[in-house]
Amino acid sequence: MKxxxxxxxxxxxxxxxxxxxxxxxxxxxxxxxxxxxxxTEKPAAILPNYRYVDLDSVLSRYNxxxxxxxEMLRMQTNAESQMKQHQNKIQSFANTVQNKMQxxxxxxxxxxxxxxxxxxNMQNEAQRSMQNLxxxxxxxxxxxxxxxxxxxxxxxxxYNKTRGYDAILFKAATLYINPELxxxxxxxxxxxxxxxxxxx
Numbered sequence: 001m002k003x004x005x006x007x008x009x010x011x012x013x014x015x016x017x018x019x020x021x022x023x024x025x026x027x028x029x030x031x032x033x034x035x036x037x038x039x040t041e042k043p044a045a046i047l048p049n050y051r052y053v054d055l056d057s058v059l060s061r062y063n064x065x066x067x068x069x070x071e072m073l074r075m076q077t078n079a080e081s082q083m084k085q086h087q088n089k090i091q092s093f094a095n096t097v098q099n100k101m102q103x104x105x106x107x108x109x110x111x112x113x114x115x116x117x118x119x120x121n122m123q124n125e126a127q128r129s130m131q132n133l134x135x136x137x138x139x140x141x142x143x144x145x146x147x148x149x150x151x152x153x154x155x156x157x158x159y160n161k162t163r164g165y166d167a168i169l170f171k172a173a174t175l176y177i178n179p180e181l182x183x184x185x186x187x188x189x190x191x192x193x194x195x196x197x198x199x200x
Contacts, residue, residue: 051165075137
């Protein structure tokens with residue numbers, strides 16, 4: 001991507017004040033100072049007609065993104081809890097099988113094979129359950145990301161109708177960009193105002 005670098009020209013004004021004495025015989029004439037030059041003011045900077053937003057900052061402060069993040073954390077915590085329950089259940093049954101073996105609790109090879117198969121079924125069921133949970137989390141995260149992106153894009157398009165910028169960029173897409181072009185705060189404020197209004 002071609003970068004535009006803005007260099008603001010500064011104007012330096014210096015004035016030499018010469019004070020001299022002219023003598024004519026014994027008479028001394030007072031020296032005359034050169035009139036002071038008018039102070040030249042630095043011209044106001046003209047910013048280019050584009051702006052940028054810091055996406056990381058938007059995502060960390062946009063209430064919709066924060067709500068989705070909390071939802072993802074809840075789903076992940078629930079998945080970890082269910083995984084722990086499966087593990088405990090399987091471990092408990094494995095301990096039961098072990099105790100029966102040590103205490104000659106199996107009257108036949110068939111009864112031992114039956115419990116062995118039951119344990120294998122429990123493990124397979126746990127794996128299927130956890131895979132389904134992880135798939136649900138991945139799908140929810142993908143949908144959340146799409147919703148957030150669509151919301152930001154829709155807002156920026158509406159926002160720019162009253163601003164008329166030629167482009168609104170992501171800060172991460174630039175090596176350097178003038179901080180005066182940052183509109184992150186305005187975008188976050190507008191996003192949250194719209195989102196909070198919808199929630200009410």
